[in-house]
Amino acid sequence: MKASTVPPTPPSVVARIAGLPDLSIEEMRALWRELFGSDNPTPNRQFMERRIAYKLQEIEFRKVDPSLLERNKRRIKALVETGKARKLDRDIRLMPGTVLTREYQGIEHRVTVAQDGQYEFEGRRYPSLSMIAREITGTRWSGPLFFGVKAPAKAKNPKKQGGRR
Known part of the structure; x- marks a missing residue:
C-alpha cells in the first residue's frame, strides 16, 4: 500500500518574515519581483526587507468589507450624477469580536x-x-x-x- 503524500502547508507570514534575513540578495530580488511585479528600486537590503515584510502582511491580512465597497459605489454614483461629493460620514468600524x-x-x-x-x-x-x-x-x-x-x-x-x- 502506497502512503499518500500530503502537500506541505505554506509557511506562515511570521515565518516568512523571520526568514527574510536568511535569503540571499538574489532570492530577495526574486521575491520582490513576485510581490511587486517590478525590479526593486534600490540595492538597500534593509529597505527591501521592510517593504517585503509589509507587503506579505498586507496580502495576508487584507480583508474586503462588502459594506464599505457598497458605500463607496453609492458615493461614486452620487458624485457622477451631481458633480458634488457629499460630506463623508464618519464611519465607525468596530473589530469583529468587540x-x-x-x-x-x-x-x-x-x-x-x-x-x-x-x-x-x-x-x-x-x-x-x-x-x-x-x-x-x-x-x-x-x-x-x-x-x-x-x-x-x-x-x-x-x-x-x-x-x-
Missing part, C-alpha cells in the same frame, strides 16, 4: 460585533446598532451614540450670552 455593553433602565445589554460587520444581540443578528438601540428602548436612537461609540454632536456656534463691554 463587545459593546450598555446599561439601560437597570438592565445590562451586550452586543457582539460579528465577522461580517453585523451585530449579535440576544441570539439574533442585526445589520445596525440603531436597530438594536430601538429594540432596547422602543424609540429611534443613533445606535453608535446609544452604545457610546460616537460622541454627541457639539452645538454649532451657540448664540453668545450678553454683549461686549
Whole structure:
C-alpha cells in the first residue's frame, strides 16, 4: 500500500518574515519581483526587507468589507450624477469580536460585533446598532451614540450670552 503524500502547508507570514534575513540578495530580488511585479528600486537590503515584510502582511491580512465597497459605489454614483461629493460620514468600524455593553433602565445589554460587520444581540443578528438601540428602548436612537461609540454632536456656534463691554 502506497502512503499518500500530503502537500506541505505554506509557511506562515511570521515565518516568512523571520526568514527574510536568511535569503540571499538574489532570492530577495526574486521575491520582490513576485510581490511587486517590478525590479526593486534600490540595492538597500534593509529597505527591501521592510517593504517585503509589509507587503506579505498586507496580502495576508487584507480583508474586503462588502459594506464599505457598497458605500463607496453609492458615493461614486452620487458624485457622477451631481458633480458634488457629499460630506463623508464618519464611519465607525468596530473589530469583529468587540463587545459593546450598555446599561439601560437597570438592565445590562451586550452586543457582539460579528465577522461580517453585523451585530449579535440576544441570539439574533442585526445589520445596525440603531436597530438594536430601538429594540432596547422602543424609540429611534443613533445606535453608535446609544452604545457610546460616537460622541454627541457639539452645538454649532451657540448664540453668545450678553454683549461686549
